[in-house]
Amino acid sequence: MKSLLIAESRQGKVLGGSYELMAFAGELASDTVMFLVGSKEALPAYGGRLYLADAAEVGDYNPEAHRELILQVIAEENPEMVLFCHSSYGWDLAPRVASALGAAQVSEVVALRDGMPVVPVCNGKLRRQVQVATTRRVFTLQAGAFSPSAEPSGTPEVIKMAAPAPGRVEFCGYEQAAVGGVDLGKASVVVSAGRGIGKPENVKMVAELARALGGEYGASRPVVDAEWVEHNRQVGTTGQSVAPKLYVACGISGAIQHLAGMKKSEFIVAINTDRDAPIGEIADLLVVADLKQFVPLLTAKLQAR
Amino acid sequence: MKILVCIKQVPDMEAKFKIDGAGTWYARTDLAWRMNEYDEYAVEQAIQLKEQEQEADITVLCIGGEQVKETIKKALAMGCDRAVHVAMEAVSSLEPLQIAGIIAEFARDQGFALIFTGMQSQDRGSGQVGLLVAEFLTLPAVSTVVEFAYEAGMATVRRELEGGTRACVKVATPAVITCQLGLNSPRYPTLPNIMKAKKKELRTIPAGELLKVAPRQETAKLFFPEKRGGGEVLEGEIGELADRVIQILKEKTTVLS
Ligand SMILES: Cc1cc2nc3c(=O)[nH]c(=O)nc-3n(C[C@H](O)[C@H](O)[C@H](O)COP(=O)(O)OP(=O)(O)OC[C@H]3O[C@@H](n4cnc5c(N)ncnc54)[C@H](O)[C@@H]3O)c2cc1C
């Protein structure tokens, strides 16, 4: 079997997810070739054949042109499997490629079981094993699900690709999130508020617990989107990554995008009314309780020590 | 200007899920149903656009069984003008390609300037439908949109990338936009608008009339993830729980020393 790995680069840097594609292909003992819209100054550590288009000409985000290039590589290499990261780049491009190929697409693969891809369902509460009916298949892989066992190495054999006509979607540039404010990464304790806090007034009780533990407070995304907490306190893929000594998740379900930002914490406590909340899968301690009663009580007991 | 919004009805994610008899989906009993969160942003964006482009006309479309009408009515009460219910009880047996095929078959030649979908559904979560609708209709598409502005046939949007970075993107209509969390603040239907919604057009089309695409995949098995061992679960009276948590933090961490 042969797999085409769609590597990713942003602003001239190869993104780490590209190496997870190699790890997955490795698990299936598949041959690989790689495709990248990037720069010859920053090649991925990969020992195989790399089809490279210049990001300076094509643009980091130009989905119709990227699709065109990928279809050219597929015509040349005839891979059975095309692998993307399940990322803002991959989930945008994969359906376009799958559609052009008439291939089945399976999104956010987290594991293989009996040789079939497994994907999460219902916010990670369930798993689904998928039977693909087409010979050609397109998968996107969940970030972090397949890790390279060794430091990636090698220098690719580069095949340069000419830029195709631009697509109908025009990329006008990046905007960086406002930086500054709190650096959650430095705190030894982070206590985060999730949607389970119910109303903005309850941010205060979470902040007080954080203070009683000598740490900072953070939040899950819905709490930030609702403007109950500033964005620079958001934990997760589109916020900050933290790895404190203690992470306390108050009313947070444990969606993969939140876990990605805190699962490296040394000790994780979750406070949740739902005993089956997916956060329980990574928590060292799951306290099944209503945070509105439990958090102030715990804070009071900590302060009274 | 005609606008199409695609919405899905999903269970509340805090439910205790059970696996159905066939072992390929969750059982539909004992669940509370609501509009897919991402689709609420799609509905709100369409309505905000109508507030700007007053002659706009919004059609909301949902594929599902009889009970999805509740969710359709919510979208009408929020401010959509008319609704299409594509009727099919066993909608969970369809793969994203087929859902997209149905939507595209309905939308073809109708002259929608913009089609809004959620970036993903909360239960199936494939994130494919919007982009596939665009492919079927050969329209340009932008996914994961967190900011949207429209002027004179041109949409200027921001895509959300990892780590809080955004990409600014321009696309001429007609186009498909998939909506990400935080795009806007979805409104709550007011009582007068709930009353008004009762008089709005709600057309039903049997899914069979629009389903022309064969599946390329199927669910072999649905199952619960294996619990990662080691985690402790505490239940009981909250005073005792708090004491127990403090004791565990003293034993297992250095933060209380
Ligand atoms: C591309 C993308 C990027 C994303 N990036 C991020 C990110 O960076 N960070 C992030 O957090 N999310 C991110 N998300 C969103 C993520 O998928 C989830 O929607 C989000 O993390 C859910 O937040 P939550 O757990 O606070 O809310 P919910 O999922 O609504 O969970 C609320 C929890 O509170 C519990 N609860 C309710 N009431 C109580 C109570 N009284 N006491 C105790 N517990 C209670 C419930 O049982 C439930 O488990 C992203 C999503 C996408 C698609």
Ligand SMILES: Nc1ncnc2c1ncn2[C@@H]1O[C@H](COP(=O)(O)O)[C@@H](O)[C@H]1O
């Ligand atoms: N049954 C459905 N009826 C109408 N729209 C749907 C349906 N299923 C999915 N969609 C749309 O497609 C989007 C992405 O869904 P998915 O590809 O399943 O993650 C959703 O946010 C909806 O906008």
